[in-house]
Amino acid sequence: MSTWFITGASRGIGRELVEHLLRRGHRVAATVRDPRRLDDLAERYGERLWRHALDVTDTAGVEQVLGKAFADLGRVDVVVSNAGSGVFGAAEDLSDQQVEESIATNLTASIQVARRAVPLLREQGGGVLVQMSSMGGQITFPGFAIYHATKWGVEGYFEALAAEIAPFGISTVLVEPGMVRTGFFDAAQRVPVSEPYRGGPADTPPPPVASMPGSRSGVANAIIEAALSDAPPLRLLLNSDAYELVTTAVRERLAAFEARKESAHAADHEA
Numbered sequence: 023m024s025t026w027f028i029t030g031a032s033r034g035i036g037r038e039l040v041e042h043l044l045r046r047g048h049r050v051a052a053t054v055r056d057p058r059r060l061d062d063l064a065e066r067y068g069e070r071l072w073r074h075a076l077d078v079t080d081t082a083g084v085e086q087v088l089g090k091a092f093a094d095l096g097r098v099d100v101v102v103s104n105a106g107s108g109v110f111g112a113a114e115d116l117s118d119q120q121v122e123e124s125i126a127t128n129l130t131a132s133i134q135v136a137r138r139a140v141p142l143l144r145e146q147g148g149g150v151l152v153q154m155s156s157m158g159g160q161i162t163f164p165g166f167a168i169y170h171a172t173k174w175g176v177e178g179y180f181e182a183l184a185a186e187i188a189p190f191g192i193s194t195v196l197v198e199p200g201m202v203r204t205g206f207f208d209a210a211q212r213v214p215v216s217e218p219y220r221g222g223p224a225d226t227p228p229p230p231v232a233s234m235p236g237s238r239s240g241v242a243n244a245i246i247e248a249a250l251s252d253a254p255p256l257r258l259l260l261n262s263d264a265y266e267l268v269t270t271a272v273r274e275r276l277a278a279f280e281a282r283k284e285s286a287h288a289a290d291h292e293a
């Protein structure tokens with residue numbers, strides 16, 4: 023039996039993870055903005071479900087709730103930073119508040135959860151840090167710029183952090199799903215494109231949720247297997263769309279860099 027700490031467990035991938043883990047006999051510290059969302063699971067699983075209210079943008083709350091979970095449960099093997107949200111629209115059309123809230127929820131909160139979890143994992147002799155990224159942390163679509171800024175930010179932060187904390191026995195897993203059938207796209211704020219952007223690249227709504235390839239249970243299962251494996255991977259690319267789009271984009275990026283090799287080297291010399 024292992025013990026997990028999960029943010030954003032009210033619905034979607036977070037809730038699916040909680041349900042899978044409890045069904046398999048693991049212990050879960052689930053955090054949600056509204057703990058009543060977990061009443062049914064508390065009734066069914068009793069003490070194996072520890073729950074607490076947490077808005078991940080409340081950094082003091084993150085520190086307090088993580089500390090309490092580790093103290094109450096004695097040990098937490100896997101910390102999953104899952105909470106996230108989307109704001110879609112032409113980059114120019116988003117309000118300052120939408121930009122700041124998106125960065126606060128998806129990037130700053132992920133960084134602060136990790137900064138509070140790492141010392142606790144280190145003190146207990148190791149563990150696994152699972153950070154939800156996205157194929158949107160490796161590729162981009164017009165109309166999603168601020169979401170990409172947060173997920174590419176997550177990728178850079180956690181790749182560097184992974185090397186820092188590996189010597190303490192802490193593994194880091196960046197989860198990069200494709201489009202998964204959750205309420206994410208319905209919950210996302212959509213900013214109508216302004217006149218200059220109408221009919222342009224940013225004016226493309228996401229596909230209907232029913233047509234998205236990713237399943238919640240498939241993603242939850244893959245995260246559990248990876249986190250509990252002997253050698254958790256730094257990047258866990260999931261779903262067929264993510265695999266095709268990311269491998270193609272990375273190949274094209276490499277080819278574009280290589281095509282500019284001479285000019286890259288030439289810039290070493292005084293001009």
Ligand SMILES: NC(=O)c1ccc[n+]([C@@H]2O[C@H](COP(=O)([O-])OP(=O)(O)OC[C@H]3O[C@@H](n4cnc5c(N)ncnc54)[C@H](OP(=O)(O)O)[C@@H]3O)[C@@H](O)[C@H]2O)c1
Binds near residue numbers: 077
């Ligand atoms: N669905 C996809 O296609 C997809 C693909 C790649 C990556 N992801 C990533 O996977 C993660 C989960 O997404 P999902 O598809 O499961 O989305 P979802 O169904 O919309 O669930 C999002 C979860 O995050 C919580 N949350 C949002 N803001 C929060 C805050 N400030 N504090 C605490 N909790 C907060 C929500 O809680 P409330 O119920 O309180 O709002 C909810 O539990 C996200 O990081 C997302 O970026 C999703």
